[in-house]
Amino acid sequence: MTYKKRTHTCGQLRFEDIGKTVTLTGWVDVSRDLGGVLFVDVRDRFGKTQVVFGPQHNEEAYQLAKELRSEFVISVTGRVARRPEGTDNPEIPTGLIDIQSNELTILNRADTPPFPIADSVEANEDLRLKYRYLDLRRGPMLHNFAVRHRMYQITRKYFDANGFMEVETPVLMKSTPEGARDYLVPSRVHPGKFYALPQSPQQYKQILMVAGFDRYFQIVKCFRDEDLRADRQPEFTQIDVEMSFADEVDVQTMTEGVVKEFFREIKGIEVETPFLRLTYKEAMESYGSDKPDLRFGLKFACFNDYVSSSGFKVFTDNIARGGVVAGFCVPGGAACY
Numbered sequence: 001m002t003y004k005k006r007t008h009t010c011g012q013l014r015f016e017d018i019g020k021t022v023t024l025t026g027w028v029d030v031s032r033d034l035g036g037v038l039f040v041d042v043r044d045r046f047g048k049t050q051v052v053f054g055p056q057h058n059e060e061a062y063q064l065a066k067e068l069r070s071e072f073v074i075s076v077t078g079r080v081a082r083r084p085e086g087t088d089n090p091e092i093p094t095g096l097i098d099i100q101s102n103e104l105t106i107l108n109r110a111d112t113p114p115f116p117i118a119d120s121v122e123a124n125e126d127l128r129l130k131y132r133y134l135d136l137r138r139g140p141m142l143h144n145f146a147v148r149h150r151m152y153q154i155t156r157k158y159f160d161a162n163g164f165m166e167v168e169t170p171v172l173m174k175s176t177p178e179g180a181r182d183y184l185v186p187s188r189v190h191p192g193k194f195y196a197l198p199q200s201p202q203q204y205k206q207i208l209m210v211a212g213f214d215r216y217f218q219i220v221k222c223f224r225d226e227d228l229r230a231d232r233q234p235e236f237t238q239i240d241v242e243m244s245f246a247d248e249v250d251v252q253t254m255t256e257g258v259v260k261e262f263f264r265e266i267k268g269i270e271v272e273t274p275f276l277r278l279t280y281k282e283a284m285e286s287y288g289s290d291k292p293d294l295r296f297g298l299k300f301a302c303f304n305d306y307v308s309s310s311g312f313k314v315f316t317d318n319i320a321r322g323g324v325v326a327g328f329c330v331p332g333g334a335a336c337y
Contacts, residue, residue: 003075003105011047015096023077031068038065050098058102071110077103164215169204181225197223205242217241300326
């Protein structure tokens with residue numbers, strides 16, 4: 001099978017490309033037969049482009065296009081044309097043009113997918129994971145990967161500009177005591193001995209700092225054999241940073257800077273810095289957590305003065321032991337009772 005190499009991606013063509021002869025390769029997203037004319041949306045990770053097949057353009061390509069189904073992989077060649085008046089699609093960047101195809105090659109045929117390759121699907125997670133390669137074709141999944149890629153680039157650019165060196169640390173290492181159980185890997189060349197997968201590269205960070213690397217970072221895999229939590233899983237990725245000759249404010253300022261870059265570059269949002277900073281004592285007394293969600297604004301208030309002589313033993317005994325009776329006000333909550 002021979003076919004022409006693509007000249008453009010499926011999200012690249014614009015109004016100014018009208019008149020050009022181009023070749024696209026990708027997956028069939030949707031095929032519509034309007035009687036005498038076929039409209040096929042061709043998709044790749046860059047976007048979608050509408051391709052028009054008709055006998056007036058090329059009879060052979062038109063007849064072959066009748067066989068197209070969802071997820072067929074194709075190569076099409078044709079001329080970029082302005083869409084007819086009233087048929088523009090403002091939802092996609094290529095919505096002002098289509099391709100009048102005069103050449104079609106089916107690179108791979110596909111069975112009917114087990115679930116629609118669409119932004120929103122009803123399929124359960126087990127089915128999606130079984131056919132992960134299909135699930136990853138969906139827009140939201142592709143978007144997640146694109147954002148993650150963008151964050152990697154921003155991270156490297158930011159820390160490099162601030163004098164940090166990216167260092168890759170070993171994954172097979174000696175076990176060091178940390179907060180969870182280690183995942184162990186048996187050694188073939190040393191029977192009866194095991195490597196431990198790092199819960200974080202703490203040991204290597206310390207070696208690098210003592211060696212005089214001064215500022216280091218890496219985007220690193222960490223492995224912890226522990227139960228799932230909302231913000232943790234057995235294998236996760238973290239941005240690992242170490243600085244010599246730095247104090248607490250230096251670390252906070254550097255971290256705020258990369259977060260600010262994420263919001264600016266990915267969301268187009270300008271975040272004001274410095275962020276609100278709380279001491280551990282302030283956070284625990286006001287919110288009962290060292291990582292409070294300030295969006296709710298429900299700060300604790302100390303009720304000791306009000307309940308110390310209440311006669312309610314739970315309160316009075318706790319205060320007598322040096323404890324605190326605290327609570328918070330829910331605005332408008334009284335109206336619910």
